[in-house]
Amino acid sequence: MDPALHKAAVQGSVASLRKLVAERPGILGSKTPHGNTALHIAAEIGHAGFAEEVLGADYKLLATRNADGDTPLHLAARVGKVDVVELLLSRARAWSAEQPQDSHGSEQGPVLMANKAGDTPLHEAVKHGRSAVALLLLAAQPSLGHALNVKQQSPLHIAAGEGLTDVVAKIIGQPWVHERFVPSDSMSSTALHQAVLGGHIRVVEMLLDATPHEQIGLTDSSENNALHYAAQKNNGRMVKLLLNRKMDLAYKRNRDLQSPLHVAASYGSTEAMVELLKQCPDVAEMVDSNGRTAFHVAVTSGKVDALKCLLKQVRPEEIVNRVDHQGNTPLHLAAALSSIKSALLLLKDRRVSPCVLNRDGQSARSLIEKRATTEELDTYEMYLWKKLKKSEGSRCKNVPLPPPPASYRSRRSQGQAAGHDEFNVTMLVATLIATVSFAATFTMPGGYNQTEGTAIHGHKAAFKIFVVTNTVAMCSSIVVVFCPTMWAWREREWERSPVEHKVYQLSWSRRLMWSRRLTNVAFLAMLASFMTAVYITVAPTARWPAYLVIAIVASTPIVVFLTLWEEM
Numbered sequence: 001m002d003p004a005l006h007k008a009a010v011q012g013s014v015a016s017l018r019k020l021v022a023e024r025p026g027i028l029g030s031k032t033p034h035g036n037t038a039l040h041i042a043a044e045i046g047h048a049g050f051a052e053e054v055l056g057a058d059y060k061l062l063a064t065r066n067a068d069g070d071t072p073l074h075l076a077a078r079v080g081k082v083d084v085v086e087l088l089l090s091r092a093r094a095w096s097a098e099q100p101q102d103s104h105g106s107e108q109g110p111v112l113m114a115n116k117a118g119d120t121p122l123h124e125a126v127k128h129g130r131s132a133v134a135l136l137l138l139a140a141q142p143s144l145g146h147a148l149n150v151k152q153q154s155p156l157h158i159a160a161g162e163g164l165t166d167v168v169a170k171i172i173g174q175p176w177v178h179e180r181f182v183p184s185d186s187m188s189s190t191a192l193h194q195a196v197l198g199g200h201i202r203v204v205e206m207l208l209d210a211t212p213h214e215q216i217g218l219t220d221s222s223e224n225n226a227l228h229y230a231a232q233k234n235n236g237r238m239v240k241l242l243l244n245r246k247m248d249l250a251y252k253r254n255r256d257l258q259s260p261l262h263v264a265a266s267y268g269s270t271e272a273m274v275e276l277l278k279q280c281p282d283v284a285e286m287v288d289s290n291g292r293t294a295f296h297v298a299v300t301s302g303k304v305d306a307l308k309c310l311l312k313q314v315r316p317e318e319i320v321n322r323v324d325h326q327g328n329t330p331l332h333l334a335a336a337l338s339s340i341k342s343a344l345l346l347l348k349d350r351r352v353s354p355c356v357l358n359r360d361g362q363s364a365r366s367l368i369e370k371r372a373t374t375e376e377l378d379t380y381e382m383y384l385w386k387k388l389k390k391s392e393g394s395r396c397k398n399v400p401l402p403p404p405p406a407s408y409r410s411r412r413s414q415g416q417a418a419g420h421d422e423f424n425v426t427m428l429v430a431t432l433i434a435t436v437s438f439a440a441t442f443t444m445p446g447g448y449n450q451t452e453g454t455a456i457h458g459h460k461a462a463f464k465i466f467v468v469t470n471t472v473a474m475c476s477s478i479v480v481v482f483c484p485t486m487w488a489w490r491e492r493e494w495e496r497s498p499v500e501h502k503v504y505q506l507s508w509s510r511r512l513m514w515s516r517r518l519t520n521v522a523f524l525a526m527l528a529s530f531m532t533a534v535y536i537t538v539a540p541t542a543r544w545p546a547y548l549v550i551a552i553v554a555s556t557p558i559v560v561f562l563t564l565w566e567e568m
Contacts, residue, residue: 002020005027012042012049021057035065040064040075062091077124077125089111117149120144125155129162142174160207161195163198165203172210192218197229219254225260226249231263234272250280256289300337327359330342343387365389
């Protein structure tokens with residue numbers, strides 16, 4: 001495009017335009033690399049006066065397309081330039097009166113012309129929320145509201161999804177044409193679906209009032225009806241509105257045989273689920289293509305809140321324990337998928353039975369044991385296994401349950417020797433500390449009063465510290481020595497399943513950890529008692545040796561820490 005013309009169009013300079021046209025009459029035919037004329041530029045920026053001057057010089061520019069197939073009216077509608085749109089519409093009416101009406105795009109008139117995406121100027125207006133422009137275009141051409149673009153979307157679909165209430169009212173105010181509201185094979189959804197998806201209650205009410213009752217249940221390409229969409233978006237008010245108009249929407253299945261309740265469970269839409277079960281409680285019995293209820297779907301989707309809602313709203317025990325095509329209950333799926341929260345929530349409900357076996361003869365507990373033979377279980381999975389086993393023990397006494405898949409001969413044969421040897425070392429250290437601390441009790445620093453049998457330095461603060469720290473050292477070490485004896489008495493060398501073995505390993509690792517901590521406490525307490533004993537007996541006669549000994553003993557834990565730090 002001529003630089004001078006481009007500058008005049010951007011600035012909206014009518015004087016510069018007149019001068020250029022007078023000097024070079026054909027200058028308006030020049031275009032930018034994208035195919036925009038001076039009228040395109042003026043329409044997009046909003047220079048109505050400049051656009052009027054251009055059309056006065058060459059009215060054919062009204063129907064000129066750029067590289068995207070956009071006319072100036074497309075650009076003005078997209079950016080919402082009302083004054084420019086009014087100008088172009090007035091000229092378009094004159095254009096339509098002068099041009100023959102046949103099937104050619106350029107002869108349809110600028111209002112009806114579509115770009116390469118199949119969008120008319122009205123499509124562009126509603127896509128960008130330009131309600132004022134959209135109403136002007138509808139007033140000029142009422143039938144535009146149902147024109148389909150390449151994606152098979154009409155302005156009505158888009159306006160409903162955007163919540164443009166006044167535009168929707170204008171479109172549906174025209175005579176209802178049945179064929180234009182039945183989705184084609186390539187259409188993703190109806191206008192009602194789009195309004196529900198957008199959560200626009202008022203638009204939904206308008207569309208329901210204008211839609212024949214038999215068409216409210218129209219589905220998209222996946223056979224989802226409007227209630228499926230409302231369930232997905234967790235809009236309880238929308239669910240109630242749709243059910244009040246057409247109750248049987250709750251019982252319609254999509255292509256995967258999922259009801260709206262299945263969809264709500266899949267998305268964790270608790271508000272929608274409550275409304276669905278309140279009005280249609282028996283939808284909880286419906287199953288999908290895998291034979292799964294909403295309970296199964298909530299578990300497989302990991303929606304704990306949805307599962308909690310279902311357990312609260314659905315009463316029949318038979319539904320809670322229903323099996324899918326593989327014989328799995330929701331508890332089976334929770335155990336198989338390691339959905340710990342879901343499994344524990346199910347176990348907490350007394351209606352849920354841990355005794356049910358699937359087609360492979362597996363219970364929820366045995367599924368975890370089976371996986372333990374090939375995978376490493378974490379702490380939460382082992383906790384769930386213990387809960388399942390405990391529940392089976394109390395509730396499945398007369399039910400034949402599957403045995404563990406494999407047993408471990410002994411904990412030592414499975415690599416326990418190293419752990420127990422380490423534990424034995426800890427016990428040996430604790431025993432020595434206990435012995436020394438016990439002996440120190442009867443060899444008090446400073447000795448006893450021979451007449452009264454009391455400690456000579458018993459009135460001193462240092463002696464009191466000695467007694468306390470010595471007691472802490474002895475008691476801590478006694479705990480370390482005594483507890484393993486009780487553990488050994490309680491635990492026999494039985495044949496363990498893989499999960500039992502892992503739980504056993506975990507318990508011993510925890511015991512070793514606590515034994516180490518108690519041994520450390522005993523060690524520090526013993527050092528403290530030694531320092532106070534030196535202070536009591538040596539300091540009164542030789543202070544500097546006493547203080548030197550105390551400094552050496554106090555630095556011992558620091559030396560140990562630095563030594564271990566270098567080795568880490």
